[in-house]
Amino acid sequence: MVLLDSIRMALAALLGNKLRSALTMLGIIIGVGAVIALIGLGEGVQGLVTDQLQSIGSNLLYITPGSLSDMGTGGGSGGRASLTMSDVEALNNPFNAPHVGAVSPDINTFAEVSFGGNSKRVAVNGVWPNYPAVRNVTVAYGAFISQQDVSARSTVCVLGPNIARDLFGDEVPLGNRVRIGGVPYTVVGVLEGKGGSAFADVDSYVYVPLSTAQMRLLPLRGRSGELGVSTIYVQATTEAEIDLAIEEVKTVLRYQHRIGIGEDDDFTVINQADITAIFGNITGVLTTFLGAIAGISLIVGGIGIMNIMLVSVTERTREIGIRKAVGAKRSDIMTQFLVEAVFLSVVGGLAGIVLGWTVAVQAGNLIEGVTPKVTPETVLLATGVSAAVGVFFGIYPARRAASLNPIEALRYE
């Protein structure tokens, strides 16, 4: 007997029981659908994050207070700062740190920003004029904070495009005064959008001069009373020298903070590679988790197929007897039932791919910036795995059918 005959027979049997075939496939459809949707969305998110990480620039270093384990708790809200203006000065000194280029201190805080009747609580950053160059942002119109603004502690601000739209609607923000923490600031510029971020809504940031923020918004002080900062951005002179720059930064800050030999840093230096690695860990865990779910759902789907195939073998005992009586060999019966199982799982798998794809695309429409990716590799893998599930879970019922004794099968009622 040729395979084509087996396929024709299997198809006839499955079409003769459409509802049951469809329900049997459901397990695989849902399993594969979930895998495709999750992987598609996962790749979309990963693509977005990778883009954003790359936009950070690979020669940029973040210096934050505290060790990595208590990251972000050191400088968020008033009180003692472990990073100070004298650290900034020390880092800016090319004799201390020859491979450190631009140094850009930053105060990060949240404040109520209002104009007219509109009001919103957003992140406010106190920055230096070199911030746009270091952080890769562009002014859409107006100007950024100037050195003069910093020196004079001017009450001026620059708005991210989203907060500008939220506060002003169609009005021109430039020259208007917004209130930040109750104090009026003149809007001098609006930034270009950077697009939604997986981490923060950067397009709703508001920027004021660092000195102004230190005085009015977040009066951080260091150990000896000097002005503090939340974060220091440092650019290595070149990408290749980033490791040297990191070492220099650490040496300078340890000296500045009088950290003894053997004591731990009270600050953390992070670069893009670190963030990428952390993110890689997260996605690794997620992928394993998704893989486990996918595996479980496919096993459940496969057991469903096995169950129905066993029922089918029992129901069709007489049919098997008849086929054997007219000359079907074990292998013929085996092939027929195996083809049925594989057909169920593969068609279920293909339907699952379509379903998962649809779900991924719909979900992608809901999440800004995420474009789900369903690659040919994923589709091939899903199809292959479905077929393998069919073979694996189909083999036992098929074997059982094939090993029936013709006479006993014919006597079966």
Place this chain on the structure above:
Amino acid sequence: MADGGGPVIELTGIGKVYILGKLKVRALEEIDLTIEVGEMLAIMGPSGSGKSTLMNVIGCLDQATKGRYLLRGIDVSRLNDNRLAEVRNREIGFVFQSFNLLPRITAVENVELPLIYGGAMGSRRSRAARALEAVGLGQRIHHKPNELSGGERQRVAIARALVNDPAIILADEPTGNLDSRSGAEVMKIFRRLNEEDGITVVFVTHDPDTASCTRRLVRLRDGRLTSDEPVPEEERLQAWRAIETTGVLHQVVTDGTAR
């Protein structure tokens, strides 16, 4: 399979024991039976006497637990599963009391099955159709079994048994589920196969008149062969006359209506 000049079927000391838990059922004991090429013979016996078991053993659907079975000179007990399937496919056509057609597929598809399993390519459909024509069902080839009468179903089953040109037709109570007219049809087909095509025909029946259509009648009781006698010529002719009459009546009826 080699075609020796000897007997087509040769059973010596055949026994068959079924084991049901602790119980041993001796369905066949010490059966010696030799059937020559081109014979037509009937097997009779009370219910439970082992007729079906014997037919199944001869048909290679089942294997004896004792004794020797030579089919065209070849020892069947030596054949593996695949070879037995080939024997069932090519050497023997089996006809059952309960037809045993696949219900979901058409008559011609049922008849095609042995060709599929025999690995025949190409002309399968037309060969199956010709086999159905040979049993007078040329007009019914696309009917499903439940759209056919009992007699027609049995003729489909006979077409299926014939389609691979077997040397032997085995029929276990082929007329048992049929009215006398359909039974007569079946017997006429068997006679034609036997006399015109030289096919060896062995069938089981409960009906003495049907049994008398053969030249040789074998009786079983409690798994043993109790008699093996020729049918007197006079009796045989009379039986056929009865069948012809049923056939004529049938012809008249169908001529008047269906055709």
